[in-house]
Amino acid sequence: MAFGDKKKEPTEIYLQNEKINITTLPKITTKELSKYNGVDIPKYYVGIKKIIYDVTSNSNSYKPGKGYNVFVGKDASRLLGTSSLKLKPNDQGQTFESWDYSDFNDKEMKVLNDWVEFFKMRYPIVGIVDDGEIKEEVEESI
Incomplete structure (x- = not known):
């Protein structure tokens, strides 16, 4: 694990x-997840590989105005895997959604999987991102 x-x-x-x-986790749409930003709903949720973590216990790092707030209310897989606070175009000039890591190389996948372990050690899993397309990678994320 890279983070410990x-x-x-x-x-x-x-x-x-x-x-x-x-299969027992609540299914939360991307739109619903966006409300878990500490303002609309007084909790902070971060999604990684379609798994949603409640990071409210560390709200000092995730609240508005703090560096990690960029991850809140979304599946931040792409940001975490690329070690970036902003979405950037890939080598082919494509800009993907924050959750899309389909073009990741081995190094980026390792970084992303290390983040999964980091979050899993610190924050409770509270749901899965489901916009009607549950993918097999959700099962692999846990």
Whole structure:
């Protein structure tokens, strides 16, 4: 894991997240997720690979005006995998949505998967992003 000691004991949150059956998670649309920004709804949710984490416990980092606020209320997979706070065109000049990581190379996928582990260790999983197209990668995310 890139964001901590690999020998570190799993947190209680991690152990709870590992027990989750994704079929029982609430399905939240992209539009609904955008409301979990601390303003419209007083919680902060961040999606990664279609899995939604409640980062409200660390609101000092995620509230409006703070650096990580850019990740709130959306599936931020592309931003996290590219280690960027802004969406940028890829090598072919294409700009993708914040959730789209379909063109990631191995290095970017490793970074993204490291972020999944980071979030899974610290924040509870509260739902899945579902705009009517649940994909197989959701199962692989947990």
